[in-house]
Amino acid sequence: MRIVVDHDLCSGHGRCATVAPALYVLDDNGFSAVNELDVPVHLEDAARAGANNCPERAITLIGDD
Numbered sequence: 001m002r003i004v005v006d007h008d009l010c011s012g013h014g015r016c017a018t019v020a021p022a023l024y025v026l027d028d029n030g031f032s033a034v035n036e037l038d039v040p041v042h043l044e045d046a047a048r049a050g051a052n053n054c055p056e057r058a059i060t061l062i063g064d065d
C-alpha cells in the first residue's frame, strides 16, 4: 500500500498526524509533509485511519484492496 497526499487539497487539519503519527508528518505550518510513502504492512490500518479522518479527502491509498 502506498500513501499519496494531494497538497492542493490539504488544508492543514492535522487529523492524519493525530491518529497515525508514525506515517503522517506535518510541516512547520501544520500541513502534511508527506508526498508519497510506502506503508509497512503493520501500519496499513493506521494509514486507513489517517486517510479516513482527513476532512478534505486529501489522502489517497494506492493498492488498498
Ligand code: F3S
Pocket (backbone or CB within 6 Å): 005, 009, 010, 011, 012, 013, 014, 015, 016, 017, 026, 030, 031, 032, 053, 054, 055, 056, 057, 058, 059
Ligand atoms: Fe492535510 Fe488532511 Fe492531514 S487536510 S494535514 S492531509 S488531515
